[in-house]
Amino acid sequence: APQTNANVENEGVKNYDPELARDVLAGLTQTPKSLSSKYFYDGAGSKLFQQIMELPEYYPTRTEFKILEEQQAEIAGFFGLTDFFHLVELGAGDGLKTKILLRQLLHMKADFEYVPVDISGDILKQLESSLQTELPALRTESFAGDYFKALHWLQHNKEGRKVVLFLGSNIGNFEDNGDLEFLQEIRKYLKPEDKVLVGFDLRKDPRTIRQAYDDAAGVTAAFNLNLLKRLNRELGADFNLKQFEHFTDYDPLEGVVKSYLVSKKQQTVTFSALNHRVSFAAWEAIHTENSHKYTPAQIEELGKKAGLKSEQFFTDEKHYFADVLFRV
Numbered sequence: 557a558p559q560t561n562a563n564v565e566n567e568g569v570k571n572y573d574p575e576l577a578r579d580v581l582a583g584l585t586q587t588p589k590s591l592s593s594k595y596f597y598d599g600a601g602s603k604l605f606q607q608i609m610e611l612p613e614y615y616p617t618r619t620e621f622k623i624l625e626e627q628q629a630e631i632a633g634f635f636g637l638t639d640f641f642h643l644v645e646l647g648a649g650d651g652l653k654t655k656i657l658l659r660q661l662l663h664m665k666a667d668f669e670y671v672p673v674d675i676s677g678d679i680l681k682q683l684e685s686s687l688q689t690e691l692p693a694l695r696t697e698s699f700a701g702d703y704f705k706a707l708h709w710l711q712h713n714k715e716g717r718k719v720v721l722f723l724g725s726n727i728g729n730f731e732d733n734g735d736l737e738f739l740q741e742i743r744k745y746l747k748p749e750d751k752v753l754v755g756f757d758l759r760k761d762p763r764t765i766r767q768a769y770d771d772a773a774g775v776t777a778a779f780n781l782n783l784l785k786r787l788n789r790e791l792g793a794d795f796n797l798k799q800f801e802h803f804t805d806y807d808p809l810e811g812v813v814k815s816y817l818v819s820k821k822q823q824t825v826t827f828s829a830l831n832h833r834v835s836f837a838a839w840e841a842i843h844t845e846n847s848h849k850y851t852p853a854q855i856e857e858l859g860k861k862a863g864l865k866s867e868q869f870f871t872d873e874k875h876y877f878a879d880v881l882f883r884v
């Protein structure tokens with residue numbers, strides 16, 4: 557009987573993450589179905605994202621890298637170098653882009669401490685060891701956990717002003733007003749002498765944007781489908797990856813890339829660890845990601861609503877991307 561099978565398969569996934577289970581069930585029992593893009597980044601997903609950043613179609617990383625490289629001295633100057641500060645990076649990742657700024661700040665003899673924050677302790681350990689060999693003079697104190705827990709901890713345990721980095725256009729990944737709410741939350745931790753540098757992907761030819769999320773080699777498709785692989789492994793689901801496909805489109809009115817996993821036929825998926833089944837109609841879509849693109853005016857407005865003034869835009873010659881420096 558199916559019940560018995562489910563119990564047998566259960567053995568493999570006894571220690572599932574209850575938060576993942578709750579989010580996934582909530583997302584797949586509502587209409588339209590959705591899964592949070594924050595779950596893309598398991599081991600395989602992080603590797604696939606590394607590959608995405610190398611794709612010819614995926615311009616954001618390369619463009620932001622160039623902005624930081626070419627304008628590093630000016631950007632560092634805007635941080636204010638006359639007194640000590642904490643350079644807090646939310647979602648530090650591999651720090652490849654940040655190392656440009658870190659090197660520059662050390663070169664300018666800035667008095668600062670680097671505080672990389674990431675949900676993944678593994679990523680932070682890798683970052684710390686690479687920093688130790690590449691930039692031995694750097695003072696680092698990493699924080700594994702939630703971004704706002706990190707800001708709270710800093711406020712209560714550390715003296716001195718701060719410069720907060722939120723790079724890579726991660727700000728674009730929120731739903732609805734999530735970008736505004738995120739900046740409003742950061743604002744609560746800021747003092748007049750603090751700064752925030754945020755990476756925004758700008759509006760451009762809609763075809764350029766669409767291609768960046770639907771590459772010819774199919775890496776982004778694999779990245780999206782990996783979410784289902786993760787649910788198979790971590791929640792004992794039985795998604796047949798051949799029966800779902802990656803679909804993505806950019807709406808130039810809304811300025812949002814929306815990505816989906818579409819069920820190619822009517823089918824039922826069983827989550828053996830959760831004793832739960834989810835049915836899909838033929839061509840029913842699971843919404844998996846939003847990626848917002850902004851006009852400069854929208855960025856100013858967003859800042860204003862969050863109580864932040866945009867002090868300086870750092871952009872590339874094609875105006876594909878902007879790192880924007882805000883203060884209160």
Ligand code: AVJ
Nearest residue numbers: 608724725726729769776847
């Ligand atoms: C990591 C959120 C910046 O939205 O461009 C890349 C994630 N998704 N290709 C983005 C992503 C598909 C990426 N961010």
